[in-house]
Every structure is written in structure tokens, then in C-alpha cells.
Amino acid sequence: MDTDTNLITTDRVNGANVYGADREKIGHIDHLLIDKPSGNVAYAVMNYGGFLGMGAEEHPLPWKSLRYDRELDGYVTNLTNDQLTGAPERSEDWNRNRDYETRLHDHYGMPGYWA
């Protein structure tokens, strides 16, 4: 990825690795979700690939829980494994269910991107 600029295309964010606070890889970003009204990035949807005993699946991480790390050339989350594995169950329509999104952000101890 670009190392000499602060700007990165979304094509390159998609596919970037996600690391835990211990700098162990826990998955990769499948795609980003943008909040249309505000234009802010709301979630990085991470593909776990069967880590954490969860079976391969997609898992929405609040974008603000990720920080680009130049050395790792990927994103480090400040969420713990316990937080990630204990996240509220999602229904298929989670992305149009503000109640679920509120529970998710509460679980992660983060303000909602819509706040």
C-alpha cells in the first residue's frame, strides 16, 4: 500500500489486514459501510476467517475502533477478543436496525457514528 501519502483508496482498504491490540492478525477488511446522511465511514466489515472460534463470517467493526498502523500496513483495533467474541447477535437486517447498532456500540463502549 501507499506508504508515502496519508491518502488511501477504498479499494486498498478493502482487503487490508486487521490486527488486535497484541498486533496478532485477526482478520481482514471485506468492505466499508458509509453513513449516507453524514458521509462518515461507519463500519469496516471484517471477515474473521474462522479465528476466535467463530467460524468464517463477516463482523461489523466501528470504523473509529480501527487505527492505521504504518509499520503493519494494516489496521489495529483497540477492541479485545472478549469484546469481539461477545458482540450482540446480528440479524440479517442489522444494518437498518438502529436498536442493534446502539447495542453494538454500547457493548464496545463507543459512541455511535450517528451521534
Added chain:
Amino acid sequence: MDTDTNLITTDRVNGANVYGADREKIGHIDHLLIDKPSGNVAYAVMNYGGFLGMGAEEHPLPWKSLRYDRELDGYVTNLTNDQLTGAPERSEDWNRNRDYETRLHDHYGMPGYWA
């Protein structure tokens, strides 16, 4: 595109049409550029397709100059044709040239995303 949720994947933003304030189509979004330090979307790089007498080329629009319009199912910019066609000339390394970015935002009368 999704009409029943506020969340949209970057895959669907890429390719979305861009309309002028008069709601005439002026191009489409080729890709987004994200500012790694802040995590904010910095630019939508628009492909003009030869409109505005400019020949087909890519043109960075400050993301904050675009607003999603549900009816058009695309993005409306508040920048005028004069502003767009009069934008400062870019060199190839524009995306790592904060001087250029500052001139561009000044031209558009917008604060920089890094501010």
C-alpha cells in the same frame, strides 16, 4: 442501491453518479480516498467522462462537497461548473502535496479535511 438503509458499501459508492446543483449529471465516482490518520473520507475521485469540455479524466472532489440524494440515487455537489472547470492544475503527485490540496480547498471555499 439501498434505499431502505442509511448505510452504503463503498463498492456501491464507487460508480454512483454525481449531479450538479441543477441536478444534471456531470460524472460518476470512480473511487474514494480516505485520510489514514483521521479515518475520514477525504475525496471522491470523479470521472468526468469528457463533460465540461475537459476530456475524460479523474478529478478529486472534496467528499464534503457531495450530498447523497435519495431521489436521484446519487450524489449532488454544491460546487459550480465554474469552480470545477477552474480548479487548480494537478501534478501526478497531487495526493501527497498538501500545498496543492490547500489551494484546491481554497478554490472551492472549503476547509481542508485535515483541519
